[in-house]
Amino acid sequence: MTDLPYHHGKLREALLARATEIIEGVGVEGLSLRQLARDLGVSHAAPGKHFRDKQALLDGLALDGFRSMNARITAASEADGDHRARFVRIAQAYVDFAVSHPVLLTVMHSTKHHPDASDELRNIGEDGIRIARALIAEAQDAGELASGDVESLALVCFVSLHGAALLAAGNLLDGASVDDLTFATTELLWAGMVAGVPAPAETRDGTSGRRLR
Structure with missing residues (x-):
């Protein structure tokens, strides 16, 4: 206390x-x-x-939470190493924060999407994914990743890592290591971005879909 x-x-x-x-x-x-x-x-x-009131208090908690989390993500993105190593560090920073503060993370995201959320909260709530977008774009420009829609790719990465973090925070990994799961998730995500996403006409079943380009 x-x-x-x-x-x-x-x-x-x-x-x-x-x-x-x-x-x-x-x-x-x-x-x-x-x-x-x-x-x-x-x-x-x-x-x-x-x-x-209580909602204002929750807003304050969300703002402070995003500031703390974003500081970790920023430090990870600016650390020495190639794009892939920095990508893994960003993912680890997010998952570590999420596992350490699961309820706070839920408050952060739910408050950010509240109809009355301030512009400041909405903006700071996007900083983490903006950092991921920038790194993916840099890796694409360097020829390390296939071309693709950076916004969609960053969102897929966030969804995958957020899901892993929620499972870990809920002790639903059946004994699996959080670090091992995070590493495996980043390996799959990076490999997918290296390979690129096929155009709709190239999908196996012949149906069309949105291409991440």
């Missing part, structure tokens, strides 16, 4: 830290501004100076 008392002038940070502990422990349903005030030893009105 967050150490008490909180540092003077740091109530917002203390509220977010304690709120993160609560949602990871008992879920979003157990979160309330009044309980946070009691936990931090402040008046019931004090949290309202920073968050007008």
Whole structure:
């Protein structure tokens, strides 16, 4: 639990830290501004100076969560190594964050898509996938990956890794290693992008479909 008392002038940070502990422990349903005030030893009105209601608190959690996750992804993308090695590091950074903060990650994504989400939240919520798009485009320009629609490819990578992370966070891997699963997923994704995606006319059953180009 967050150490008490909180540092003077740091109530917002203390509220977010304690709120993160609560949602990871008992879920979003157990979160309330009044309980946070009691936990931090402040008046019931004090949290309202920073968050007008529970939704505003969730927005704050989402923003801080994306900032933390994006910092890890950015560091991974800027590390030494070729495009493939950096791609694997980005994937590991995302999966590690997701497994460590599964409830927070759900709050982040659901809040980002809330009709009342701020432009700031929507924008910061896209930073991670923008980094992936940029790396894929660089690898394509370098001739390491086949040409293809970068936005669609990055989305497929996100969906695959997010699914792996959710299974890992839910202890649904039947004993398989999270690291091994992440590595295998990135190997398949990279191999697929190297090979490229066939045009609709080239599909086995002859049906048309969208080509990722």
